[in-house]
Amino acid sequence: MSKVYVIFIAISLILGNARAQVSQVDMRIGSFNNLRGQDISREDNNLKSLDLESYKEVASLESAISPDKYILGPGDELGISIIMGENLTLPTKVTPTGDLFIPSVGLVKVSGQTLDVARKKIKSFIIENAFPNAKVSIALLNIRKFQIQVVGAVNSSGFIEISALDRLDKIIFASDGFHPLAKEFDISVERGNGEKEKINFLNFLRQGDLKSNPTFLEGDIIHVPFGDPYLNSISLRGHIENAGYDIIEKDESLLSFLNRSIDLINETNLMSIIVTRNENGVEKIYNVSPKDFSNFILSNGDIVDIPRDDGIMVNGFVQKPGAYAYVPGYLAYNYISMAGGNTKDGSINKIKIIHSNGSISRNFNTILKRGDVIIVERSTINTLAGNMSILQIVASLLTIYMTYLSSSK
Template structure:
């Protein structure tokens, strides 16, 4: 579907990045394939629960010892960058496999410290650092503009999930959002978060969570009418503020798409609006 206003469009060129320029990302993050993650506050090792995809740096200093051949003093140091595998196992050189599902970062450091003192050196010093947090997928469904799975992190909050799902449908319930976790459905009052900044009303999501946004009472019986898996596009062009392609959202009218394109310019002619179907009619 195309919505056209007297066929006019801005031809704006986008600047190209300079060629031969050095990447702006610090070399440390390029080397280990990670970038700094925006956080609300520092991650607490006592509360951060590990899972598949977390990337860790484990450093074990075994103390000073004398080389048996040369007689020189050396410092034994084991430094590894390790990824938690999809089954939750961590393969630590010299220690073997360790399942970390359900363990916090602090629990892991305590366990590695215990093994290091038992197997390497009784005064071994252990440091466990979280280099990159994992990503995982959760389901958002119901009255959202793009139902399906979205990719989040262990520090993503529910309100962000709705943004990743392209926002809520115009017929969504104005007060209700449900968080399904461990077989329980909990109503979440996002308005309390937005009005008062109450973070309890905007919880951090976990693996296995499902977010459901119901339709309003008038449209609840027509939920299937406003849901489809065919992600066609609607092109809005001509004298609107921001000509663009928009994902087709069931239930939205031509006026809705014009509004999402920024509305009609002062020089636009509303009575000249045309809808061109996919077959050209």
């Protein structure tokens, strides 16, 4: 019997190993995974087709590309359709030297030319050099990527990979943003053809001016200058995300600065901004209301404080004492709950509310206002007995009673 059992196990192992050598059929409904990697034979009749896998990654566009404005460069991918006795469809890419290689035709220079001009040039080249009676169509299939240099007041200067359609805002983002001392209004660009131009990026931030957020070509260099903290800087403090130093434009108003520079967070109060200014050695403090933001011109050395809206302070015998955001309609017990409730030493029935005007209330249903302080007081039992347990209290009372009895005898 044992021999039969051993033979049975051996046969099972052999069959299992043989089965493992056979590719398994994918039985999942709707799956075509088993077709991947198979060599699908095609009839070689000189008919070529586009490799669609090459064009899965397509650049996101603001709008349709204008053929008379888009400049071709190394890496751009074109599709060429040649219709004659047989159809020839060719995907081809502009080479690093700026040429377009067309199989069975030759090389044609297209880099630096607009798509519209290059189409006409390619069409004439094919007709004149290979297929005189052909109908030729040319399409831009994909946008090239290249390296551009960013130097100066950005957090990560160096070479950044961009597409031919990427604008300055994306390049600055890829450079981890502006340095706090960047002169965002005085960016200079040295173009690959030697031309120089100035860009006030703040015009794009404020008005959406695309001329102040241009695109770039190979060989361009973007320089973001540093501002001089001694001549044109202010200090931004308070309840905001990006407190620190910033460089201001000449005659920049507080409103213009706020629109382009601050990152607000919860409870930020813009109803009254405090500006501290040194005038002839004398420190002056300005309370600027929203109606005056546009008329208040910032000066070098100003300190701009953004206040926080007053919340509700919860103190005393609570789990998490501190300041909490003001919620209209909330009563004292709501804020005590936000603070984790009372501790074992505190009493929910013994609270004191100190209002911002100095008055004091002990009514749970009092309407609270910004700046009010809630204090949860110690319970009566805790006041009398401290942290003693009930057993300790009973033992203490018995001790006192026994002492009294013994002394009265």
